[in-house]
Amino acid sequence: MDKPCRGLRRDAERNRQRVLAAARELFAVKGMEATLNDVARHANVGVGTVYRRFATKEELVEALFEDGIDQIAEIAECALQHENSWQGLVWFVEQLCELTATDRGLREIAYSKAYGGYRVQCARTRITPPIAKLVQRARDDGYLRADIESTDMPIISMLAGTVSEWAGHVEPELWRRYVGLMLEGMRHCEHQDPLPVAALGHSQMDEAMQGADGG
Template identity: 60%
Template sequence: MAVDTRGAARRPLRRDAQQNRQRIVEAARELFAARGLEATHNEVAHHAGVGVGTVYRRFPTKEELVDAIFEDGIDEITALGDAALSKPDSWQGLVFFIDEMCQLTARDQGLREAVLSRTHGGDRVEAARLRLDPVVAKVVEKARADGHLRADICDTDLPLVSIIAGAVTEFAGDIRPDLWRRYVTLVLDGMRAQTHPTPLPVGPLSPEQHEAAMRSWSPARQR
């Protein structure tokens, strides 16, 4: 006899099931922040203190687990872009956006990968990323049109600043958690419009190349 499970799927989780789900989400967030999105269901289960079967019942795929954690993070970065566009000084808006974005992603490797890579993440994370891209383009275009930003800087350059901040944190974050600020400031100075800027030896990534890089980037490493 066929059983209709659709009604059961809509019922709220029992209290113990809801607690297990919250433990799983918190454990995954901690692991992903420290080690990136390559952490496995087994590792999440061990960190959460639950059986791996419990993790799979709540989140059958890695994409669903990433969605549960990082959709809000990408939405937050998109909101930072909107806030940057509202600032009357477009250079200060750009600096604000880059600084706040790097502050979120520098010490959270999982969020950095969710923003910059399409290796993991389902429909909700992908939809959040698609909202982010045009906001970043507007922040860059506004600063460039106002003459604050070098004419040869484009929107595909900004994600690389986040990667720089993350690399500095991976190297020395345990010793100097805020060291990334030093190098992001150096990058921003290099991006600012100058009377006689040094010509850049190569061009930026095209939108197609940026997309290809996001789809092929596998930043997680064995610890």
């Protein structure tokens, strides 16, 4: 008697993943202006299928945001496996910036007041520890400026996204140039002047991200 139910559950989960994948592809290009109807067409499923999985666009955004945060956390954990702490940090920054430069939907969710809100604190709980460890490790090994903090990472990522938003239609890879410049600026050198302004604290970062106007 259980087999049909299990089959239905598997079908439902497949449909859910299909809708999520389609939404991720669509939002990456069009941003959050895409509707659930647009998602249904992109997934090649009926509108009812989308609404059974996600009753509102907010529910779909929530699922996509959680997936995005999980992806960033996995990148950070992978970066910690690099034996050289500077190489690990560079790889992390490049991967993080690629996400925000190429995925308009994730960028708008993460940095928009309309879609961020309470998610900011949840995301910080998930991704702050591995990012802080990456930064501290590179700093302790003498590769990273003493005044670079983990809260600098999302801002660097946002800058990459801004370059992509502004000039991506002309040169899709331009963001890499400025990420490279920022990474060079993050290196520790002898007799460096301190940066003119301190990094945001975590509570300041939460406040700034909750108040951002978005992409």
